[in-house]
Amino acid sequence: MMEPSNTREQLRPGLWVTINERYPGSMITRSETVPLAALRQPLAAARLTFVSSAGVQPKGSLPFDVVHPVGDYSFRRVPSNSKPEDLEIHQLKYPTVDAHRDLNVIFPIERLQELAAEGVIGGLTPHLFSFIGYNMDPERLEQTLAEEIADAVVAEGADAALLCPA
Amino acid sequence: MQRAIERRGIPTVSITVARDITEQVRPPRAVFVPFMMGHHFGVPFHRELQRRIILAALDRLTAAEQTGDLYPLPITWAQARREGIAIEQAMGLRGGAAEALG
Numbered sequence: 425m426m427e428p429s430n431t432r433e434q435l436r437p438g439l440w441v442t443i444n445e446r447y448p449g450s451m452i453t454r455s456e457t458v459p460l461a462a463l464r465q466p467l468a469a470a471r472l473t474f475v476s477s478a479g480v481q482p483k484g485s486l487p488f489d490v491v492h493p494v495g496d497y498s499f500r501r502v503p504s505n506s507k508p509e510d511l512e513i514h515q516l517k518y519p520t521v522d523a524h525r526d527l528n529v530i531f532p533i534e535r536l537q538e539l540a541a542e543g544v545i546g547g548l549t550p551h552l553f554s555f556i557g558y559n560m561d562p563e564r565l566e567q568t569l570a571e572e573i574a575d576a577v578v579a580e581g582a583d584a585a586l587l588c589p590a
Numbered sequence: 591m592q593r594a595i596e597r598r599g600i601p602t603v604s605i606t607v608a609r610d611i612t613e614q615v616r617p618p619r620a621v622f623v624p625f626m627m628g629h630h631f632g633v634p635f636h637r638e639l640q641r642r643i644i645l646a647a648l649d650r651l652t653a654a655e656q657t658g659d660l661y662p663l664p665i666t667w668a669q670a671r672r673e674g675i676a677i678e679q680a681m682g683l684r685g686g687a688a689e690a691l692g
Contacts, residue, residue, distance in 0.1 A: 427623070439610065440614060449680055451614070452614070452615060453614045454593075454615050454616050455616075457616055457618070457657040457658050458596045458597055458618050458657060459596075459657060460595045460596070460601065460618055460619070460654065460656070460657050461596050461599045461600055461601045461602075461618075462601065463601045463651050463652055467648055467651070467652075472648075474617075475591065475595070477591075478628075479668075485671055501654070517629040518628035518683070519626065519627060519628040520627060520628060522601055522628065522633065522634050525634045526634035527655070528631055528637075528640050529628070529629050529630070529632060529633060529634055529640070530628055530629065530630055530631065530632075532631045532640050532644060534644075535631070535637065535640045535641050535644055536644065538641070539641070539644065539645075543638075544645070545648070564653050565591075566594070569591070570591040570593075570594040571594055573591060573594070573595075574591070574595045574598055574656075575598075576595035577595050577598070577600060577608050578598050578600065582600055583600065583601075584600060584601050584603075584648070584651055585592075585595050585600055585601070585602045585605070586602075586603060586604070586605070586644065586647055586648070587591065587592050587595075587602060587604035587605070587617075588604065588605050588630050588631075589591075589605075589606060589608075589611075590627070590628065590630065
């Protein structure tokens with residue numbers, strides 16, 4: 425099997441400059457890092473949450489605004505005991521053909537439920553979290569949506585978080 | 591997003607299909623899968639692969655030693671897709687080779 429590249433070379437050199445020239449500030453670069461938090465218990469005792477930018481949301485909840493020129497900075501709570509048929513996708517920025525056949529390719533709720541049932545993880549938070557990506561104001565996202573979701577993750581008693589930037 | 595959660599003392603790990611973006615924003619821990627957008631956990635009905643990707647990510651929660659950890663999962667998109675096609679054929683969801691190429 426072919427091994428993936430381990431080089432640190434940019435796959436698309438110049439992309440950042442190009443996009444930032446057209447949409448100033450839309451592509452962020454971070455040099456500072458956040459110190460790692462430690463997992464305080466074994467995985468089998470840890471309550472996991474899942475945060476996704478795939479626009480997956482419970483049927484009947486307010487659809488994400490997928491055509492707003494600056495973006496939608498709201499989020500939805502997805503009950504972690506949901507079945508895929510309880511959920512729908514509101515996002516245009518990635519191919520959803522396969523997600524509509526098997527939601528687990530982008531929002532693996534059934535696999536997470538199985539890992540919890542088997543005791544591989546201690547459990548899931550009552551809700552998982554969902555928003556849409558391709559928001560054009562990353563500072564606003566950092567200052568509002570990111571903080572709101574982080575607070576909600578804490579409030580649900582998460583011990584660890586799996587994130588999926590779609 | 592990931593930084594905001596980690597700052598609250600909750601360890602985080604993300605799955606990325608965009609290595610260049612992840613290298614720019616440097617989240618605390620990430621697993622890179624070289625897959626098509628919208629397929630972070632692989633291909634439809636390939637439960638073993640979906641599970642393997644989640645477990646690889648959860649493993650980084652304890653295995654990562656430094657912030658900015660970026661772990662490339664040793665798999666290719668072509669391989670994932672081949673396996674997915676075989677699974678769908680076995681499930682009767684797909685025909686033979688001609689359709690598989692579509």
